Amino acid sequence: MTEAGLGRADPSPAARPGDLGPLAPGQALAELHAGNHRFVTGMPRHPNQDAGHRAAVADGQHPFAVIVGCSDSRLAAEIIFDRGLGDLFVVRTAGHTVGPEVLGSVEYAVTVLGTPLVVVLGHDSCGAVQAARAAASTGTPPVGHLRAVVDAVVPSLRRAAERGVEDINGIVDIHIAQTVEAMLAESPVLAAEVTAGRCAVVGMSYRLSAGGVRTVAAVPAGFAPAVPPAPAVTPAPAVTPAPAAQDAPTPPPGAALLQGAAPAAPAAA
Ligand SMILES: [Zn+2]
Numbered sequence: 001m002t003e004a005g006l007g008r009a010d011p012s013p014a015a016r017p018g019d020l021g022p023l024a025p026g027q028a029l030a031e032l033h034a035g036n037h038r039f040v041t042g043m044p045r046h047p048n049q050d051a052g053h054r055a056a057v058a059d060g061q062h063p064f065a066v067i068v069g070c071s072d073s074r075l076a077a078e079i080i081f082d083r084g085l086g087d088l089f090v091v092r093t094a095g096h097t098v099g100p101e102v103l104g105s106v107e108y109a110v111t112v113l114g115t116p117l118v119v120v121l122g123h124d125s126c127g128a129v130q131a132a133r134a135a136a137s138t139g140t141p142p143v144g145h146l147r148a149v150v151d152a153v154v155p156s157l158r159r160a161a162e163r164g165v166e167d168i169n170g171i172v173d174i175h176i177a178q179t180v181e182a183m184l185a186e187s188p189v190l191a192a193e194v195t196a197g198r199c200a201v202v203g204m205s206y207r208l209s210a211g212g213v214r215t216v217a218a219v220p221a222g223f224a225p226a227v228p229p230a231p232a233v234t235p236a237p238a239v240t241p242a243p244a245a246q247d248a249p250t251p252p253p254g255a256a257l258l259q260g261a262a263p264a265a266p267a268a269a
Pocket of ligand 1 (some may be wrong): 070071072095096123125126127128129199
């Protein structure tokens, strides 16, 4: 963190090349979906990763999303959302478990940096959730501080049991939603930002093999990505352009991802 203490952020957030400028929560979510679409389809742009941008953002940061993700080595936020330096404020713990330091980091980003979106990012086959389930089934808690991770997942295991959900990825979805709820319950600061409309909180599940994300929770209810402001990934045809691109029936990449994967069918473990 380069901001002095917990003072105010740079008041001119859109001044640097590559910055997206101030975004509404829905616009921020659309940017994440657009970047994930580029990553999934093998057309990443790797924005804001050059030396010029590195120098430009050295004096301040204006990330448009906070990612509270699992520490899994295959879940690197800047890669799967195709973003660069200064774009994402990332906090990672095994099983995206949330304690005071995590909440403090989120509150810093939301209230000091003005970040409009918080994403809880889990994934299929999560080892932390599997470890918690194994500990619960055997009655043998893990040694050392790993127990704190397992204990933090236990409420999600209970909720899954109440709902009759047994497959690991169904439990992961419940744990993601539970994490969203816990963050808002334990952070009145974050909850107030959401109530004021300055921020939204979304839970996403990432597929390790396919690379796509699926929304499993959103606060406020019904929160969805705005139409992506970024240009299309595919170059426009050189001749006979479409008369009105805005009227094209093709949904934006983010919307397509959301709609295509919306039914949360329990997947095989
Ligand atoms: Zn994990």
